[in-house]
Amino acid sequence: MSKVVLITGGSSGIGKTVGEFLFQKGFKVFGTSRNPERYKNSSIDLVALDVTDSNSIKKAIATVVERAGRIDILINNAGAGITGPMEEIPLQEMKRNFDTNFFGPIEVIKAVLPQMRSQNSGLIINITSIAGYMGLPYRGVYSASKGALELITEAFRMEIKDFNIKMTNLAPGDFATNIAAGRYHAPVVKGSPYETKYGEVLKSIDEDVDSGNDPLMVAKAVYKIINTSTPKIHYKVGAFMQKFSIVLKRILPDKVYEKLLLNHYKL
Template sequence: MSKIVLITGGSSGIGKSIGEYLLEKGEKIYGTSRNPDRYKDSKFPLLTLDVADKSTIDNCVKRIIEQEGRLDVLINNAGAGITGPIEEIPEEEIKANFETNFFGPINVIKAILPSMRSQRQGLIINITSIAGYMGLPFRGVYSANKGALEILTEAFRMELKDFNIAMTNVAPGDFATNIAAGRYHAPVTEDSPYKNTYGPVLKAIDEHVDDGSDPMDVAKLVYKIMNTKHPKVHYKVGAFMQKFSIVLKRILPDKVYEKLLLNHYKL
């Protein structure tokens, strides 16, 4: 029997790739977008949902439950990038990014849990980031909220154990998506004390995304997890060195690892 799957942020990038791949595998897919009408060519239905607006979350979940009678899988994918020296990123932009990348997924989970609990089964996959495993220069806010979502999942898993609801993280590295186009980035200004360091790092970040892996790799991993009886707590997907950087952080002294990052970003 096909699984009923909800993918937040399903109009482009990783979310779109996941939706199209799962559709090919015979699953019933609902994606979301803040503006579904912009994506007339979507291969699966896109429902209106803004993770920063609880009413749109509740309406979206209610519509799927009324139409399908159940919701088997939630893929918390909607997110936004943010770059800049932490000192120079406006407070409202930091809060907005946490609203999208951290509080948004929590609110979607909360909206779906009553239904999954009543049907005594469900799977929630939170799309995080390898950046969430380490503090990256000029990506500190993004690293912080993605890391927070990773930790939150660990706690959620134990709280949901008695309800037969599984939860896991999938942490992608750099993938070829349009995330750079929608990212907030603090401007590189002439009078900034970070001008000579932030500018080159921002350029390198964008190049890493442009040269990133195929988002379909994430989709294939998601499908594998959906067919795993007992999913692990954490999954990583991406280039070897990006995944290996997490291993290095675990085994190297903090200052040695910090030096590796400084060398990588030429700081």
């Protein structure tokens, strides 16, 4: 019997690539979208789900269980980017980003756990970000929301281990997706003390995404995790230097590492 996979944010970007790859590998795949009717040509089944709406989450989980009878693998992929000077990002935008990148995934996990517990099996993969391992200039809120999901996974997996449910993180670097199009970015304000530097960093961030790796790398990493009997707590996928930056943060003095980031962003 094919394993049933649920991927939040499965209509575009990394989620779509992962879903299509797993579908080709023989999995029964359900993706989610806030507006699935817009993607009539999707090769995977799409159900309506808004990760910031608890009722929408419960309804989506119930729909998948009704149609497939079970959920073997949850991939928490839905997320949103956000950029801007910490001083200038509106607080409501910070909260909205955490609702999508942190509280949303937690609500989806809570909704799927009773089903996995009844099956006495399950795997949850939280898609985080290499940015979640460090506080990046003008990406501080994004770094914080993804870093929070990394840490909550460490706690969660210890609490659910007795139910034969496994949980892990997969942190991608920059990949060529449409994430920049849906990202909130604080405007570059004329006369702001951050105008020049933020404008330059924002351009650099967009260029990094445009020149990023093929998201198929993420799909293959997910497939490898699925076929691992005892998944690790943390996985990273992306360019060598992006992954190596995490190692450097671990071994270098804080100020030395900060200097590397300042040089990278030309600050």
